[in-house]
Amino acid sequence: MRLDAEEQDCRPDAPLTTAPRVLRDVTSEAPCATAYGVDALRCERHNEPMTDARITPQTSGVGWIGTGLMGASLCGHLLAAGYRLAVFTRTRARAETLLARGAVWAESPRAVAAAADVVFTMVGTPTDVREVVVGPTGVLAGAAPGAVLIDMTTSEPALAREIYDTARAHGVAALDAPVSGGDVGAREGRLSIMVGGDRDVFERVQPLLACLGKTIVHQGPAGAGQHTKMVNQILIATGMIGVCEALLYAYKAGLDLETVLTSVSGGAAGSWSLANYAPRILRRDLAPGFAVAHFLKDLGIALAEARRLRLALPGLALAEQLYRALEAQGHGASGIQALVVALGRLSAVDWP
Numbered sequence: 001m002r003l004d005a006e007e008q009d010c011r012p013d014a015p016l017t018t019a020p021r022v023l024r025d026v027t028s029e030a031p032c033a034t035a036y037g038v039d040a041l042r043c044e045r046h047n048e049p050m051t052d053a054r055i056t057p058q059t060s061g062v063g064w065i066g067t068g069l070m071g072a073s074l075c076g077h078l079l080a081a082g083y084r085l086a087v088f089t090r091t092r093a094r095a096e097t098l099l100a101r102g103a104v105w106a107e108s109p110r111a112v113a114a115a116a117d118v119v120f121t122m123v124g125t126p127t128d129v130r131e132v133v134v135g136p137t138g139v140l141a142g143a144a145p146g147a148v149l150i151d152m153t154t155s156e157p158a159l160a161r162e163i164y165d166t167a168r169a170h171g172v173a174a175l176d177a178p179v180s181g182g183d184v185g186a187r188e189g190r191l192s193i194m195v196g197g198d199r200d201v202f203e204r205v206q207p208l209l210a211c212l213g214k215t216i217v218h219q220g221p222a223g224a225g226q227h228t229k230m231v232n233q234i235l236i237a238t239g240m241i242g243v244c245e246a247l248l249y250a251y252k253a254g255l256d257l258e259t260v261l262t263s264v265s266g267g268a269a270g271s272w273s274l275a276n277y278a279p280r281i282l283r284r285d286l287a288p289g290f291a292v293a294h295f296l297k298d299l300g301i302a303l304a305e306a307r308r309l310r311l312a313l314p315g316l317a318l319a320e321q322l323y324r325a326l327e328a329q330g331h332g333a334s335g336i337q338a339l340v341v342a343l344g345r346l347s348a349v350d351w352p
C-alpha cells in the first residue's frame with residue numbers, strides 16, 4: 001500500500017494544527033483517515049508494516065522525544081526539510097520554539113509513537129532511555145508494527161541490544177544512532193552519526209539521517225553504534241585533558257593565548273576539541289554545549305565496558321576522576337571545557 005496526504009503544506013514554518021489533513025490510500029483512491037493535530041502526522045497503515053515505503057515529508061510522520069541542547073537543533077532541521085513532527089520532552093518549555101515553528105506537542109512518548117512512522121529519542125541517560133522506550137507510557141506502548149525507533153542518546157551498548165530485541169517482538173525496528181559533533185554540529189546539521197542495527201533499516205531511514213548529519217556510517221548490529229560512540233568519548237576524554245593543560249601552561253607562561261591558539265591549532269596538535277572548546281575557555285564561557293554530567297555518564301559507560309573487556313585504560317580513568325572532581329566543585333551543569341577550572345585548582349591557578 002502506498003499512502004499520500006492531500007493538501008499537505010510541507011513548508012518548514014507551516015502550522016500543523018490549523019486544518020484537518022485527509023490521509024488517503026492513493027492505491028485505492030479511498031480516503032482512509034481524517035485527523036487533527038498530532039493524530040494527523042502518521043499515515044493510516046491498517047497495521048501493515050511500511051517496509052518498502054520511501055521516507056519523504058509527504059509519506060512519513062516523524063516523532064521526537066527529548067528536545068534539549070541537541071534535540072532542539074536536530075528537530076529544527078527536520079522541520080526545515082518539511083517533515084511533520086510530533087514532540088515530547090520532560091520540560092515542555094524546552095519545546096516551545098519548535099512548537100512555534102509547527103511541531104505538534106504529544107502528551108507522552110507513547111502518544112508520539114502513535115502519531116509517527118519513525119520516532120527519535122535523544123534524552124539524557126540510559127535510565128531516561130529505558131523510561132521513554134519501554135516504560136508504561138513509552139514508545140513501544142504506542143508504536144505500530146512497521147515503525148522505526150532511532151535512539152540518538154549516548155547510552156549503553158547492552159541497553160541498545162535489549163531495546164532491539166524488545167522492539168522486534170513488537171514488530172518495531174530499532175537502531176542505536178549516537179552522534180558526535182557537539183552543539184555546533186547539531187546546529188549546523190553536520191553531525192557524525194554512528195549506527196547499530198539492521199542494515200536495511202539503516203538504509204531506509206537515510207533521508208532522515210541525512211537532514212541531521214554529514215558522516216553517517218553503519219557500524220554493525222545493535223549496540224555497535226554505542227560502542228563506536230564510546231571510542232569517540234575515550235578520544236575526547238584524554239584530548240580534553242591535553243587542551244586544558246596546554247592552555248594553563250600558556251597562561252602561566254604569560255603568552256598571548258589568542259596567538260598561541262593560531263599557531264597550535266593549525267599544526268599537528270590541532271583537534272576538534274581544541275578548535276571548539278579553547279575559544280570558549282578564552283572567552284571564560286563555561287556554559288554547556290556538552291554538559292559535564294552527561295560526559296561523566298559517558299565515561300562511566302566506557303569504563304564499565306573496558307572492565308568487561310578486561311582492558312586497563314588509565315587515561316580514561318584519569319579523565320573520569322578529574323571530571324568527578326570538577327562535578328564536586330559545582331560544575332556538573334557546566335560545559336566540559338570547565339575542566340580547566342579543576343586542573344587549575346591543582347596548581348592554585350585561578351583561571352579562567
Ligand SMILES: NC(=O)c1ccc[n+]([C@@H]2O[C@H](COP(=O)([O-])OP(=O)(O)OC[C@H]3O[C@@H](n4cnc5c(N)ncnc54)[C@H](OP(=O)(O)O)[C@@H]3O)[C@@H](O)[C@H]2O)c1
Pocket residue numbers: 065066067068069070071088089090091094122123124125128129131132152153154155179180181182183289290291294295298
Ligand atoms: N550536547 C552535546 O554536545 C552532545 C553531543 C553528543 C551526544 N550528546 C548526548 O545526547 C544526549 C542529549 O544531550 P543534550 O546535550 O541535548 O542534553 P540535554 O540538553 O540535557 O537534553 C536532553 C533532553 O531530554 C529530556 N529528557 C530527559 N529525560 C527525559 C525523559 N525521561 N522523558 C522526556 N524527556 C526527557 C530532557 O528534559 P529536561 O529539559 O527536563 O532535562 C532534555 O530536554 C545525551 O545522551 C548526551 O550525552 C550530547
